Amino acid sequence: MRADQIIIEPVLSEKTNIAREGETKKYTFKVRMDSNKFQIKAAVKELFGVEVADCNVMIVKGKPKYSRGKGGSILGNTGDWKKAVVTLAKGASIQAIEGV
Template sequence: MRIIIKPVITEKTSKDTEKFANRYTFRVAPDANKIEIKNAVEAMYNVKVVSVNTMNYDGKLKARYTKSGLLRGKVAAFKKAVVTLAEGQTIDFYANI
């Protein structure tokens, strides 16, 4: 099972990383728990994780008007994890680009 789906790099998470240099945000599998997330981050990035905070987001209903009428859909639900690393450790997301 794939625990970490992708890192979340937005304005808010970038500002959070500037304020707290050792805090990173990831989109994770909805059924993953904090221990699994911690082990996956430690294995993938070779860092020491101090804490993991998780958030579950519900899917949202969306609708838009087109020439053919009203189209309805749903944005998928997802889970987000904020990982705090040990002091002095960092993750470079742009190293593999």
């Protein structure tokens, strides 16, 4: 699997922006469900040219979706997805995400 196939997109929210601006640079990415920590570390190193200190991976469960017209009956769920929180080595940062 290529590096650009493993990392789907960065997760940009208020909480991830605070983690990114702290002393320890932590970046959050949406990744493929079949990828593991070692593949994610290698992909970040290859794509952004930074040294990765640590990588934490978790699966985010999908949320239920309701219909409005039929008394609030459940139509289904949004899909599950995998999230990776990558901690960079001291002094490193990813310039492509810093400007966003």
